[in-house]
Amino acid sequence: MEIRHLRYFVAVAEDLHFGRAAARLHMSQPPLTKRIMDVERELGVRLFDRTNRRVTLTPEGLELLPKAQAALAAFDEASACLRGSARARARRVRVGFPPDTSTDFVATATEQLRKLGIHAELSEATTAEQRDRLLAGQLDVGVLRWPYESRGLSSTAPLSQPVGVLMATENPLASHSEIELADLAGHTLIYFPRSMAPGLYDETLANCRAHGFSPTNIEHGIRMVYSLLSVMPNAIALSVEHGFTSRWASGPHSKTTWVPIKGTPLKWRTSAVWRTANRDPLTQTAAQVVAQALCSDGWLPEKAEAGCG
Known part of the structure; x- marks a missing residue:
């Protein structure tokens, strides 16, 4: 029966x-x-x-x-x-973002997706981890730092931010309105581990060397940047102004300062990325929402015609 x-x-x-x-x-x-x-x-x-x-x-x-x-x-x-x-x-989208993402971006992206009736399942992961998870179908939309191996992946137009220098306020360079990379000679560089985003790591160090800064001592860290700068006066960190390091470490009671680099020789580029084989319209919508949230968090189009809106 x-x-x-x-x-x-x-x-x-x-x-x-x-x-x-x-x-x-x-x-x-x-x-x-x-x-x-x-x-x-x-x-x-x-x-x-x-x-x-x-x-x-x-x-x-x-x-x-x-x-x-x-x-x-x-x-x-x-x-x-x-x-x-x-x-x-069916209305759920799995969204990944790098560990250095600002809380403002996360709040904006989730709120905008919620207004569209889309529930975002958020996870923090490096560019390398997100790429693997996107290709494995374990993630729907990621926020990846360029350059990365893009085979099998599609993305929104790249957005960028200039990279500046985060340093202790007692550092003599902290009083400058802008500095040159060559001015950093002799400083210890605090930077994220290469495994997080190999392409960006190699590109950044190559550009540093090309502009007169060849760090002989590199300390790897992300969330402990502020602590390391506090105990290492001769150390500097490279960060976008809207990254979490400057949000945490800069402020009225902070002992660190973010200074732009003259001529903008260093940039971080990022995009909202999805697996090309994933043709779900919901994924495409979520990727565009994520890109818009990046725009509202200081990431700007590399070309005027790309636009943020």
Whole structure:
């Protein structure tokens, strides 16, 4: 016996009329009559007494009716719950972002997605980790730092921010309105580990050397940048102004200062990225929302025609 058989029985039992029950079930009467007979044969009892004038429930039918109604109600409730969960999952987008992302970006992106009825499942991951997870189908949209291996991935137009120098306020360079990379000679560089974004790491160091700064001592760290600068007066960190390091370390009570670099020789570029094979319109929408959130957080288009809006 299947759930549909209970539904046939309950319809006839409630209407006590095969014709009305058939119309209620959107089927013709002969097939309904046959299905009821199949149920009776399977159970080995008569559920209805039928005459040319009326249909009544037998004692066995009366006993079965409330149990069948309860079973159908439970089944329908479970089905509705599962359909609701499926709809919720259909409006879910898994979004990754780098550890140095500002809290303003996260708040803006999630709020804008929420307004569109999209639930964002957020996870913090490096560019390298996000790329692997995007290709594996474990992430829908990522925020990746250029350059990266883009095969199999699509992205929004690159956005960029100039990289400046974060340093202790007691450093003589902290009083300058801008500095040159060559001025950093002899300083210890605090930078993120290469494994996080190999392309950006190599590109940054190559540009530093090309502009007269060849760090001989590099300390790797992300969240401990402020602490390292506090105990290492001769250390500097490279960061975009809107990165989390400057948000945490700069301020009225801070002992660090962010100074721009003359000529903007260093830039970080970023994009909202998704797997090319993922053609879900929801993913495309989420990627555009993420790109807009980046724009509102200080990331600017590299070309005027790319635009943020």
